[in-house]
Amino acid sequence: MAAKNRTWEDKVRKVVPYVAGEQPKDANIIKLNTNENPYPPSEKVREAMEQLAEEADLLRLYPDMDATALVDALAQYLHVDSSRIFVGVGSDDVLALSFMTFFCGGGTLLFPDITYSFYKVWASLYRIPYRTVPLTQDMRIDPAAFKAGPEDGELAGIILPNPNAPTGVEAPQADIEAILQANPACVVIVDEAYVDFGAESALPLLEKYDNLLIVQTFSKSRSMAGLRIGYAVGNEKLIGFLKDVKFSFNSYTLGRPSILMGTASVKDEVYFRETTEKIAKTREWFSGELDRLGFVHPQSRANFVFAKHPAHTGEELLQKLRANGILVRHFAQPGISDYLRITIGRPEQMKEVVRVLEEIL
Amino acid sequence: MAAKNRTWEDKVRKVVPYVAGEQPKDANIIKLNTNENPYPPSEKVREAMEQLAEEADLLRLYPDMDATALVDALAQYLHVDSSRIFVGVGSDDVLALSFMTFFCGGGTLLFPDITYSFYKVWASLYRIPYRTVPLTQDMRIDPAAFKAGPEDGELAGIILPNPNAPTGVEAPQADIEAILQANPACVVIVDEAYVDFGAESALPLLEKYDNLLIVQTFSKSRSMAGLRIGYAVGNEKLIGFLKDVKFSFNSYTLGRPSILMGTASVKDEVYFRETTEKIAKTREWFSGELDRLGFVHPQSRANFVFAKHPAHTGEELLQKLRANGILVRHFAQPGISDYLRITIGRPEQMKEVVRVLEEIL
Numbered sequence: 001m002a003a004k005n006r007t008w009e010d011k012v013r014k015v016v017p018y019v020a021g022e023q024p025k026d027a028n029i030i031k032l033n034t035n036e037n038p039y040p041p042s043e044k045v046r047e048a049m050e051q052l053a054e055e056a057d058l059l060r061l062y063p064d065m066d067a068t069a070l071v072d073a074l075a076q077y078l079h080v081d082s083s084r085i086f087v088g089v090g091s092d093d094v095l096a097l098s099f100m101t102f103f104c105g106g107g108t109l110l111f112p113d114i115t116y117s118f119y120k121v122w123a124s125l126y127r128i129p130y131r132t133v134p135l136t137q138d139m140r141i142d143p144a145a146f147k148a149g150p151e152d153g154e155l156a157g158i159i160l161p162n163p164n165a166p167t168g169v170e171a172p173q174a175d176i177e178a179i180l181q182a183n184p185a186c187v188v189i190v191d192e193a194y195v196d197f198g199a200e201s202a203l204p205l206l207e208k209y210d211n212l213l214i215v216q217t218f219s220k221s222r223s224m225a226g227l228r229i230g231y232a233v234g235n236e237k238l239i240g241f242l243k244d245v246k247f248s249f250n251s252y253t254l255g256r257p258s259i260l261m262g263t264a265s266v267k268d269e270v271y272f273r274e275t276t277e278k279i280a281k282t283r284e285w286f287s288g289e290l291d292r293l294g295f296v297h298p299q300s301r302a303n304f305v306f307a308k309h310p311a312h313t314g315e316e317l318l319q320k321l322r323a324n325g326i327l328v329r330h331f332a333q334p335g336i337s338d339y340l341r342i343t344i345g346r347p348e349q350m351k352e353v354v355r356v357l358e359e360i361l
Numbered sequence: 362m363a364a365k366n367r368t369w370e371d372k373v374r375k376v377v378p379y380v381a382g383e384q385p386k387d388a389n390i391i392k393l394n395t396n397e398n399p400y401p402p403s404e405k406v407r408e409a410m411e412q413l414a415e416e417a418d419l420l421r422l423y424p425d426m427d428a429t430a431l432v433d434a435l436a437q438y439l440h441v442d443s444s445r446i447f448v449g450v451g452s453d454d455v456l457a458l459s460f461m462t463f464f465c466g467g468g469t470l471l472f473p474d475i476t477y478s479f480y481k482v483w484a485s486l487y488r489i490p491y492r493t494v495p496l497t498q499d500m501r502i503d504p505a506a507f508k509a510g511p512e513d514g515e516l517a518g519i520i521l522p523n524p525n526a527p528t529g530v531e532a533p534q535a536d537i538e539a540i541l542q543a544n545p546a547c548v549v550i551v552d553e554a555y556v557d558f559g560a561e562s563a564l565p566l567l568e569k570y571d572n573l574l575i576v577q578t579f580s581k582s583r584s585m586a587g588l589r590i591g592y593a594v595g596n597e598k599l600i601g602f603l604k605d606v607k608f609s610f611n612s613y614t615l616g617r618p619s620i621l622m623g624t625a626s627v628k629d630e631v632y633f634r635e636t637t638e639k640i641a642k643t644r645e646w647f648s649g650e651l652d653r654l655g656f657v658h659p660q661s662r663a664n665f666v667f668a669k670h671p672a673h674t675g676e677e678l679l680q681k682l683r684a685n686g687i688l689v690r691h692f693a694q695p696g697i698s699d700y701l702r703i704t705i706g707r708p709e710q711m712k713e714v715v716r717v718l719e720e721i722l
Contacts, residue, residue: 011466017608040418057401105372247378
């Protein structure tokens with residue numbers, strides 16, 4: 001029985017929100033702190049926007065609540081049936097709804113101890129008990145560690161990014177499959193926000209594991225962070241549960257601009273391949289330069305590199321880079337506080353980063 | 362202790378989603394079923410869209426997570442401080458997050474028995490116990506009935522639309538204030554999705570009641586259902602709690618197009634007044650015609666009319682209108698199943714509705 005005389009404030013769900021990377025107003029800053037893409041979206045996206053302006057009067061109508069055009073384009077691109085795709089307002093929206101749908105049914109949620117820091121925030125939002133699983137010394141996922149321990153009771157679910165963030169390290173598909181094999185009784189989410197820069201997707205595993213949900217985003221590889229589109233792929237039944245929760249939350253999440261421009265982006269696969277490959281190539285060059293400068297970093301398969309220098313603290317490098325007009329991300333978290341997460345920008349930007357680092361060191 | 366041997370499906374949050382009004386593909390249909398605005402958005406919105414196309418490369422960056430331009434424009438329009446405003450992906454998003462923030466703290470949620478049917482869906486999504494409060498015989502809100510009964514324990518919260526949907530009936534401000542006076546210990550949400558067509562907003566009550574949250578939308582009066590923008594106004598502390606939950610759910614909900622076009626709309630107050638007044642005028646004319654045809658309907662202050670004919674069932678009229686290319690909304694719910702909710706379109710559309718109704722009757 002609830003206590004009497006509670007105020008409205010006593011009844012509020014109190015939470016500590018996620019803190020996103022800084023968005024500076026100064027356009028002269030080399031902004032390598034939020035893993036944005038340095039290249040513009042496809043020319044087809046701009047054309048779709050012009051079409052949108054010509055049809056501005058259609059904004060008065062509700063958008064297609066199923067985002068059919070976008071879902072069908074993704075289905076074709078991913079070679080899966082449309083019934084296996086769920087779309088949302090960025091992959092954070094997709095993940096927030098997935099936590100609500102799949103992870104609130106009792107038991108403990110597992111995710112890596114060094115990972116996307118929003119997982120902890122969602123778990124707290126929904127009051128889901130969680131346990132973090134340590135990475136190996138060389139910052140890899142240890143698949144054997146992703147199973148219920150005696151302290152967990154049963155598992156509420158498992159979530160991990162591949163490649164992991166902020167490390168950039170890719171788990172081989174065999175490791176993802178080992179986790180799925182060991183955990184058929186909970187949903188396993190593989191967050192592939194950074195998969196398009198050279199890593200392998202878990203998509204082929206969908207045929208074998210009906211509890212697998214793969215989440216991807218338009219924010220990084222498609223240069224559309226400003227539009228807010230993310231999506232999930234899973235078996236039809238699992239996607240059906242997620243849709244039921246979504247349609248119990250907000251019928252219309254993707255507006256007309258997102259549906260039109262998102263569809264245009266998916267249809268331009270040539271540009272997508274070109275830009276993601278350019279970024280992967282710049283990453284390889286930049287990683288080599290970091291080696292030359294004495295940095296320590298795991299091999300990245302994402303659009304960022306996670307690096308530390310034996311002679312300098314992370315905080316010190318962060319401030320010195322900033323003083324030189326370069327913004328990178330730093331996490332004041334035990335074990336990684338000497339690392340910087342540096343987004344891969346255009347080649348000339350990364351050359352400038354190397355030049356400034358040479359000066360600092 | 363949870364039972365052992367549960368499958369992943371056993372752990373899923375299972376819900377029955379909201380069913381939105383049909384969105385037909387046929388452009389020749391007179392679409393009066395989802396309360397959309399018959400007029401296009403402001404010309405300033407189209408201009409903002411053109412600007413967006415010129416700056417397409419900026420889509421690669423995350424949007425302003427605080428939607429500052431939009432929030433500031435709304436603050437100026439509403440004559441309140443920016444700290445009192447919360448924005449979201451349509452008012453449904455704002456309401457879904459408000460339920461999560463304010464109504465999950467224990468006790469019973471109250472809302473009218475004839476009202477926006479999404480309230481029941483959100484309550485079920487979050488497993489919030491609720492009790493519906495009957496309208497009076499003439500479809501008004503009875504303010505005295507909005508208080509905890511012996512069966513409720515304490516109240517989790519109160520939500521009601523003003524004007525109510527689907528009735529269109531406005532509760533006088535004194536009634537809203539009576540509900541606030543009687544219920545200081547829970548948040549009271551006044552859902553003003555339809556307030557701009559001639560009803561009075563509860564905004565002046567914000568100074569006196571720190572537990573009042575007012576929700577409005579761009580989908581009806583601003584002709585922007587396709588863009589997905591809604592907002593809430595409340596005291597700074599209450600808005601702060603809502604923001605904490607929002608930033609624990611999804612950092613970036615409004616994309617660059619929504620922020621730019623939404624801001625442009627708010628700044629064109631002349632067009633907004635013009636179109637909302639035109640719709641109110643058409644409503645008054647159409648209500649008179651319904652009287653002439655023998656329909657029974659409460660006086661509407663919204664952009665729709667809720668009407669029944671003593672000689673015909675709602676289902677029958679719905680089908681006959683549809684056969685004549687006119688789509689309206691019908692709710693197969695006890696007590697209102699003979700009513701049709703007819704959105705107010707352009708004068709020529711409403712004349713056609715009257716002509717068809719004359720034929721049918």
